[in-house]
Amino acid sequence: MAADQGGNDALDSDAGMGGMTPNEVLTSGENNTTYDAGFYQPASIGDYVWEDTDGDGVQDGTEAGIGGVPVTLTGTTGDGQPVTLNTTTAPDGSYLFDNLEPGTYKLTFGTPAGYTPVAPTRAATTH
Ligand SMILES: [Ca+2]
Ligand SMILES: [Ca+2]
Ligand SMILES: [Ca+2]
Structure with missing residues (x-):
């Protein structure tokens, strides 16, 4: 499964190998709704x-x-x-x-x- 495909962070998958995302810094009051994970069946x-x-x-x-x-x-x-x-x-x-x-x-x-x-x-x- 590839992360960050398609150029729209609201719709892309962000979980890479091992199901992990990179670190994301959240600031006071921030609401980040761009972290998604896509899966497929082999x-x-x-x-x-x-x-x-x-x-x-x-x-x-x-x-x-x-x-x-x-x-x-x-x-x-x-x-x-x-x-x-x-x-x-x-x-x-x-x-x-x-x-x-x-x-x-x-x-x-x-x-x-x-x-x-x-x-x-x-x-x-x-x-
Ligand atoms: Ca992304
Ligand atoms: Ca995303
Ligand atoms: Ca035959």
Whole structure:
């Protein structure tokens, strides 16, 4: 969570890492209503790479996952921080990027040797 975003102290979050704000000096009679704290719930995106044996673009019950496929997540958090994460699919074809900040992300799947991709890469947005 980033502090002091957006240029309006009445609306921004002021709590940084550890939930702490910097010191603020209050004078006699002062009423400071600019100290706020924004929170989000972690987001995740996944989840599966498989062999589409009939090439219809749909996971059918008889079609098995493909392990060891590289998957890259790139994008930006809601406060504009760039993100690049890499993983590979588990032996059952599953993968997961979790504990993500809200933002806009794209997934890029490596193509296993000897295969051709069925579905294009999509952009995904979490809010
Ligand atoms: Ca502020
Ligand atoms: Ca504020
Ligand atoms: Ca299929």
